[in-house]
Amino acid sequence: MSPSRRLGSRRERRTATGTLPGGRLCALLLAVTVLLCTAPASAGQADSPGSDRNGTNVGLPEGPSDGPVVLVGVPGLLWEDVTPEHTPALWEMAEAGAIGNVSIRTATSRTCPTDGWLSVSAGQRALSERERFTVCEPAPEPVVDGSGATVPGFSDFAEQNARSVFAAPVGLLGQAVRDRGGLTLAAGPGAALGAADASGRVDHYVDSARDLSAERLRGVSLAVVEMPELTSLYPADTDSGEDGPKEADPEDVPEQVREDTLETLDSRLAALVRTLPDGATLMVLGVSMDTGPSQLTVALTGRAVGDGLAGPAAYLASESTRRPGLVVLTDTTATVLDTLGADPGQPTGGRVWQTTDRPSPFEEAVVRLVDFNTAAIVVGASIPGFFSGLVAIQLLIYTAAAYAMHRYSWGERGKRAAVLSVTRVVALAGAAFPVASYLANLIPWWASQYPPLALLASVLAVDALVVALAVAGPWRRTILGPMTVVAGATTVVLFLDLCFGAHLQMNSPTGYSPIVAGRFYGIGNIAFATFATGMLMAVAGVSHALISRGRRRAAVVTTLLVGTASVLIIGWPGLGTDFGGVIALIPGLAVTTMMIAGIRITALRLAAVAVVSVTAISLLAWMDYLRPVEDRSHFGAFAEQVMNGDAGTVLARKLGAMLGTLGNWHLTLLAAGALVFLFAVLNRPGNWRIGALQRAYEYAPTLRAGLTGSLVTALVGFAANDSGVAIPALALTVAVPLTLSACVWALQQRERVPEEDPEGSHCVQEA
The missing domain is CATH 3.40.720 (Alkaline Phosphatase, subunit A)
Incomplete structure (x- = not known):
């Protein structure tokens, strides 16, 4: 077959594209992964496995x-x-x-x-x-x-x-x-x-x-x-x-x-x-x-x-x-x-x-270049519809959940149990949607005759697999078990993706596009919001399991190890390379860790956290600045701009871009709807005397820590990134449905646990 036949005519391609990854073991694995990832990155290899970037x-x-x-x-x-x-x-x-x-x-x-x-x-x-x-x-x-x-x-x-x-x-x-x-x-x-x-x-x-x-x-x-x-x-x-x-x-x-x-x-x-x-x-x-x-x-x-x-x-x-x-x-x-x-x-x-190095034969090398462009075109054409669909699905989940919880007392016990079970599964599916959009890139959906439909089908199929894993094991009987699986999957997928070149983010609707050219490597702002929230909610779930067994110290140590690994991979030049991500994640991680440890949060401690954040990002930028000019990331470039007095232009551009995102009605509506549902629905007292969110906190106090840390990171991320409202919008897209799944479990326990003892017998139930 001739190369031109394989590549297809320009008209054919225009037509096709126009509609166009015990606590001690976990900590050890994270440490080893960071070391393995950091070594090649420092040598300048951030591309696909097997490719030679010693160019x-x-x-x-x-x-x-x-x-x-x-x-x-x-x-x-x-x-x-x-x-x-x-x-x-x-x-x-x-x-x-x-x-x-x-x-x-x-x-x-x-x-x-x-x-x-x-x-x-x-x-x-x-x-x-x-x-x-x-x-x-x-x-x-x-x-x-x-x-x-x-x-x-x-x-x-x-x-x-x-x-x-x-x-x-x-x-x-x-x-x-x-x-x-x-x-x-x-x-x-x-x-x-x-x-x-x-x-x-x-x-x-x-x-x-x-x-x-x-x-x-x-x-x-x-x-x-x-x-x-x-x-x-x-x-x-x-x-x-x-x-x-x-x-x-x-x-x-x-x-x-x-x-x-x-x-x-x-x-x-x-x-x-x-x-x-x-x-x-x-x-x-x-x-x-x-x-x-x-x-x-x-x-x-x-x-x-x-x-x-x-x-x-x-x-x-x-x-x-x-x-x-x-x-x-x-x-x-x-x-x-x-x-x-x-x-x-x-x-x-x-x-x-x-x-x-390029593939052999030469024809294959050209085909890959054509396919890469095709994927970029498809994603660009699909993004408006994708985010419109994401907003619609999330708001539908919130509306249906609010109605189901408002009518909680109606019907027979079996009917109530079924409604709550379905609500929990749907909530988990909503939280898994972002990570599914990355895993979908393991499927060449862009090569389909109808790419938008293929993209949607791929995301839904992967989403179903993640939810099935969350509700398949014995952890499904615990308040934070399914939530931890979804949040953990989100964290692990993006962590490994950063380790191996961020291929799942490239040409992803929630990643970045080489045509838009906002970023080409590392972790994008939307992916950061998804990863950071997943990590904080995951450590909250793991900490709950450890504290329930009387191992609070192990919970704190696990949170610090996972959090530190996350900060390193987000901020390390050549891996995450996310300047604003470091500034945003450290405060959220600090708040979550203090709440898990039972330490009171004070203004003085928050000020110390702010100093640590600025020090960490300054150190990373200085280390990158010391590298040869041709090897620097934008960390080192920004350090040079600060030294030359040119940083004001960059900061002004990013501030303007951040404020401009408020005009994105899709993401603004998504963030507003999630906050209203979280504080006006889940936290609203009902006929069970206290709000579902407060009841969930009684069963799993660390849920408050994970959710609070996520909100802090989302707020700081909004101010520190040029993606602005996209940070809280995607963070809440993960955090609120996960919280809803825990709240539904708490309501289900009301069917089984006497109202007089909401804090005592639930521990027996989970154990």
Whole structure:
């Protein structure tokens, strides 16, 4: 079967995707796991098992070449476009060179060609202001002056990006080449934006790649070439009525027309390669999208030899993503400057491209890149419906549970028992929903003909398995047994996922997306809320079992060991790498531990906890800062920003993002509904004289500790993370249904335990 047949046509793929893991033993295992995970992470290996991330910088073994760097930007070029039939030259170059997907996210969610070129110029996420967000505007035509040219209005681009939240220094790339004594060449208006120095000038300019020759490239250090053939297929609809121009629909372009355009593009790229001197570094980059929402585009590099490219034949990677086969747009700037031996003069947002092993045969390597992009598209299309469904399901659970508990006294005893049993199972299912959304990634649901339905079916199937485990063993007869199983499963799954590269979080509806590009490794904010809450509720359940047997000290020690391991894996650079997570989890863990130990919580003790939190995160950031620049995570980068006085911009951006999340009605409604149910329903006295929550506390006092710690972590997490309301919303999605399951058990015990002795005989029942 031909590679193009396996990859499928662009139209077929667009259609398919558009609808598109005794207390002493436990402590020992956690300690060993942390050691095993930390060792490879400190060596820089955070990728999939068996992958090699001891990567080397792109280039030949003997070091940087004396030849030029030629950066070819092809807006809209996807790996599904690269086939032996329609792009044979590009296919051969990719087979010989290093390849990967590139995340093209810029300062906005829509990456037009001008945004992409400005980001390459700045080495930071940049943007170009346009009249309508949905329509891309062309780059300005350079004003030719002799052999060079100047981009009109370049100072406006520089000023607006200097004022943006990313403070992108437009012109950095061209200026760094000029400061080194090199010459720049641009072919096309977009390329001029990418290659221009701080004044907006390039040393040599031609209108298109067809005007390039070996003579024009002689003496040039950096040549930036724009090949806009795919973009020209999708012009804006200028006759669209009162709302102004509208973006063209990709489905309006026949597949044959796109294939013909790809063949033309391929021939021009092959002609360009034939003009390159031996030793020149070629970089082909899908610098933006041709039309429609962002996807992952093509990244390819190699050294020119004869009429083709020389290796290394590998996947591209970088410290920005720490994933084989995936780099980000701003890595391009760092890689070009590193190859030329030029000093950018200031930190860039990207890291130098590296190489790592790729699958064999080559066709399989391309298929994996296509599939990864497909999964990202599916998740992006599914997220709105997924969270709408999550909110609806959670609110339905709360409403049904409130009604069942309000009508608790109605009907016969058998009927009441059945209603309460069903309520408990449903509550456990609601709490297991987040962890099920991660475990569902063990199933390739994105390859289904109907991905949204496949995603839902996968999540529900896994959810059912977790609930079955929770109610299958002898622990189902205890108040916190089923709760502890669900919370423990949540904790263990995400703990192990962090140990082995966070693959369950990548392209998960409750994880992170390489297209959105908020995070590429470590623990995301939503996953943090799920993990932290699961851990605190799990240690509350384990502590209850230990205290019931008179082993309070063992309960405290277990809580501290599990909690410390959790803080370490969340905050350790290369594992969780979550700055705000450490700040949020330590107070919640401290409150839970003090309540389990029977220690009074005072303002002085809380102040001491705050000092410990700040000290811990400062120490982690300083340790990361001491690592080489190319190995640092955002911990070390933030430490450098603090030392340089630039941290204010980052903090302001995160504060704005945090406050902006309050406008997300899905998550705000989810958090509000959970709090109302917790304090207005479960804590409301009924005909059993006290609220169900208070009755549950009498049977299991440590439940209060776990729930209180979870609420503290959720509150601090809301203030310390740019995801804002998402932290309490997801934390309560786990904590409140788990608490409900314990409250239902307490009500069921009322059927069996005399009302006069709610604290005495229940211990006998559980034992």
